[in-house]
Amino acid sequence: MGKALQNEAMNIDVQTMIENKRKKKSVSGKLEKLIPAFLFLCAAVSVLTTAGILFTLLRESITFFSTTSIVDFYTGTQWSPWTGHFGVLPLITGTLLITLIAAIVAIPLGLMSAIFLSEYASDRTRKIIKPTLEVLAGIPTVVYGFFALTFVTPLLKNIVPGLGIFNALSAGIVVGIMIIPMIASLSEDAMNSVPNSLREGALALGATRLEVAMKVVLPAAFSGIVASIVLAVSRAIGETMIVVIAAGASPTLTFDPTRSIQTLTAFIVQGATGDTTFGSTIYYSIYAVGATLFVFTLLMNMLSQYISRKFKEEY
Amino acid sequence: MSGIDEKNNLKRIRGRVILNNVLKGLFFVSTTIGLIFLALLLYRILTQGIGYLNSDFITSFPAPYPEEAGIFAGLIGSIMMIAIVAPVAITLGVGTAIFLEEYAYKNRWTKFIQINIQNLAGVPSIVYGLLGLTFFVYMLRLGYTLLAGGLTMALLVLPVIVVAAQEAIRSVPSDIKEASYGMGASKWQTIRRVILPAAIPGILTGTILALSRAIGETAPLIIVGAATALYTLPDSLLSKYTVMPIQIFNWTGRPQEEWQFVAAAGILVLLIVLLFMNAVAVFIRNKFQKRY
Amino acid sequence: MNTLLKQKKVDNKTSVKPDIKENNQTKSEAAMDKNVFEVNNLNLWYGNDQALYEINMNVPQNKVTAIIGPSGCGKSTYLKTLNRMVEMVPIVKTSGSIQYNGEDIFSDKHSVEGLRTKVGMVFQKPNPFPKSIYDNIAYGPRIHGVKKKAVLDQIVEKSLRDAAIWDEVKDRLDENAFGLSGGQQQRVCIARALAIEPDVILMDEPTSALDPISTLKVEELVQELKKKYSIIIVTHNMQQAARISDKTAFFLNGELIEFADTDHLFSNPTDKRTEDYISGRFG
Known part of the structure; x- marks a missing residue:
């Protein structure tokens, strides 16, 4: 009763206004019902992208394998599409060689950076070094390729005799540098999430920082570290521009890092930019190579996810 | 009494401490290697490229002689490409994030x-190029056009934007959502008026980082047919186009040393654009630092 | 696609506990006064865990009704059921009925949004939006379609006055509400709830995060507000319930043990468990 009086005095009744608006608003209300459907369609695009990738790679690869034997493809040791030799092993070893060199560079450097940042550096140092290191991850790969070709290779020539202008060593090292921030940053996150109480427990027993890092923190953060390495390696497998520019285009079945090689990714670029015509065998071979690459990286990514999910540390 | 040999133990402790200090030094040096590499790279490119970096370089089309070559077509092409990638990828990415965080059971x-x-984020960029080649270039018959390149790049950066937007939306505290629902706001009203405004700094920061990745990407655009030399600007979505990284790649491949300087100058322009975008991202992050 | 969308279900499970608690006070009150809420045989589950058992309770109009009980007794859950905020947790199921002014709140005829415009809520922790004070208050009217600046101005001033905070904030309406003290924030939140002039205001331990002086201000405010609104307040503080409420309900382990006039309940509880609780023997 008191309320009615008050409302008259103010001469605005919000609830009445709301009631009136509600009756009028039914149209926009109906539009609102469409929003979830629209958002669902947005989410569907990413699923369709995956489906599209699978469909594309599968369809063109199947066409390719209808003229070239899949067994010859995966066991052949000669890759020279323009003379009709489709043995993918040289491309795979080329990719593995680059990945191996990159891993040799990036895993120790990345891990040691992570240990330094997480266990030794002061907060201030970490706040400066970590983002700076991450800048490395933001530099376009074409820039790395340029740097590998015009700086790293000439530099290495002074040390390694007989190094070609295009070689796996230089490209591999630079790919390794590129993935350092990935390993360092993600491993540091994993080590950082190890609770301080564990460290204090060990320090109180007289352990040195090093012993704490090696015997307490590394084991506790192990799965996160492994996941970061797997992810970084997968990134190295899929890296394209650095190897296209610095490793050359000579598919050779070799593990000699001083020689020019060709990776899976580099062939895709070569195949797509040459005089390849739509529908030719070479055109389809690009997709067979792409499918091989996709399977490699997908397996690595799933492995990384599996590791970080399965061995999620519980503190 | 305790079974610990005092004398030997002291010795051992000293050894352990020395090992700790030695390895600490090693770890520090390892950390600096990445940084030294970065410094070398920037220094080298700066000294190589600065001589060719002038206003003519920025406003010129490609040319047969290094002194006359410019990055104008690539710069404008990159900007036009972002103009396609940004609206497509942001709409799809933020839409997906809202769906997953707020609507999906x-x-x-x-x-x-x-x-x-998550898996899409790990697919090599060149595979996106193959998808774009089959789907946009051939199946949709877009050809080697700006639109085909832009859509390919939009799909490439989509996962990055989704993940960033999801994190931003998730970090909006649930008590202000409850406050909104408690006043009789519908789900969409709550999303539009409370959740999105609070999440927008995070979304923007992530988006800018994703777009700077799109600006630096080369491989997929080679596959979907970006032109290496272009003497006109694209005048429609269905024009031929080039972008900065493609031009740089092209210059890098030429044997004469002068072209390296041209490439370095191109890299400088590219890095300046990226630096600018990252500065904007940092600015946004600091300006809208979380207040809850 | 439907499988992807959250679905909120109200199941009509058959009641688990048939012993309905009759309460003499409740019955006689119901006969005399008008009730805003009539709750009958309310059961509630979070998944398979039952949180509320056979609640029967009539909430009188223009009174302050306090709900007390130890932590985890279901008092907050019960409060949030009254404006269906409890359904924010997707696995919630309920049975029984809640009538608001004679209409079933779970019926499909009425929207949740409609119910919540009539039944406002103030939360445990002050939760202003990260917007200006003005925009906080204008939020409710705006989402319900009130757009005219002049009208909004009037609503904002009136709501802030009613929440006894106008004088403190009138010169800084454009400032972010986060800049206010905790007590001021909570009164802004009350003003925000008042802005759409609901009939009922649900308060979920509104002073638990506040200092004593701010608590006192909110308590005084509640006394003032009951002239115009029906107020249901959950509190962990028995003195507070005794000070400000007209009727008090005691919850224990998801059951309504006793519901009576506040004076009566505190001075002469009928149930042994109520007596134990108010004399501090558990909780």
């Missing part, structure tokens, strides 16, 4: 979409 399907997005 946490069941197997949602988990499937989530894992799928």
Whole structure:
């Protein structure tokens, strides 16, 4: 009763206004019902992208394998599409060689950076070094390729005799540098999430920082570290521009890092930019190579996810 | 009494401490290697490129002689490409994030979409190029056009934007959502008036980082047919186009040393654009630092 | 696609506990006064865990009704059921009926949004939006379609006055509400709830995060507000319930043990468990 009086005095009744608006608003209300459907369609695009990738790679690869034997493809040791030799092993070893060199560079450097940042550096140092290191991850790969070709290779020539202008060593090292921030940053996150109480427990027993890092923190953060390495390696497998520019285009079945090689990714670029015509065998071979690459990286990514999910540390 | 040999133990402790200090030094040096590499790279490119970096370089089309070559077509092409990538990828990415965070029931399907997005983020960029080649260039008959390139790049950066937007939306505290629902606001009203405004700094920061990745990407655009030399600007979505990284790649491949300087100058322009975008991202992050 | 969308279900499970608690006070009150809420045989589950058992309770109009009980007794859950905020947790199921002014709140005829415009809520922790004070208050009217600046101005001033905070904030309406003290924030939140002139205001331990002086201000405010609104307040503080409420309900382990006039309940509880609780023997 008191309320009615008050409302008259103010001469605005919000609830009445709301009631009136509600009756009028039914149209926009109906539009609102469409929003979830629209958002669902947005989410569907990413699923369709995956489906599209699978469909594309599968369809063109199947066409390719209808003229070239899949067994010859995966066991052949000669890759020279323009003379009709489709043995993918040289491309795979080329990719593995680059990945191996990159891993040799990036895993120790990345891990040691992570240990330094997480266990030794002061907060201030970490706040400066970590983002700076991450800048490395933001530099376009074409820039790395340029740097590998015009700086790293000439530099290495002074040390390694007989190094070609295009070689796996230089490209591999630079790919390794590129993935350092990935390993360092993600491993540091994993080590950082190890609770301080564990460290204090060990320090109180007289352990040195090093012993704490090696015997307490590394084991506790192990799965996160492994996941970061797997992810970084997968990134190295899929890296394209650095190897296209610095490793050359000579598919050779070799593990000699001083020689020019060709990776899976580099062939895709070569195949797509040459005089390849739509529908030719070479055109389809690009997709067979792409499918091989996709399977490699997908397996690595799933492995990384599996590791970080399965061995999620519980503190 | 305690079984610890005092004298020997002291010795051992000293050894352990020395080992600790030696390895600490090693770890520090390892950390600096990445930084030294970065410094070398920037220094080298700066000294190589600065001589060719002038206003003519920025406003000129490609030319047969190094002194006359310019990055104008690539710069404008990159900007036009971002003008396609940004609206497509932001709409799809933020839409997906809202769906997953606010509408989707946490069941197997949602988990499937989530894992799928994670995996997409790990697909090599060149595979996106193959998707774009088959789907946009040939199946939709877009040809080697700006639109085909832009859509390919939009799909490439989509997972990054989804993940950033999801994190931003998730970090909006649930008590202000409850406040909104408690006043009789509908789900969409709450999203539009409360959740999105609070999440927008995070979304923007992530988006800018994703777009700077799109600006630096080369490989997929080679596959979907960006032109290496272009003497006109694109005048429609269905024009031929080039972008900065493609031009740089092209210059890098030429044997004469002068072209290296041209490439370095191109890299400088590219890095300046990226630096600018990252500065904007940092500015946004600091300006809208979380207040709850 | 439907499988992907959250679905909120109200199941009509058959009641688990048939012993309905009759309460003499409740019955006689119901006969005399008008009730805003009539709750009958309310059961509630979070998944398979039952949180509320056979609640029967009539909430009188223009009174302050306090709900007390130890932590985890279901008092907050019960409060949030009254404006269906409890359904924010997707696995919630309920049975029984809640009538608001004679209409079933779970019926499909009425929207949740409609119910919540009539039944406002103030939360445990002050939760202003990260917007200006003005925009906080204008939020409710705006989402319900009130757009005219002049009208909004009037609503904002009136709501802030009613929440006894106008004088403190009138010169800084454009400032972010986060800049206010906790007590001021909570009164802004009350003003925000008042802005759409609901009939009922649900308060979920509104002073638990506040200092004593701010608590006192909110308590005084509640006394003032009951002239115009029906107020249901959950509190962990028995003195507070005794000070400000007209009727008090005691919850224990998801059951309504006793519901009576506040004076009566505190001075002469009928149930042994109520007596134990108010004399501090558990909780």
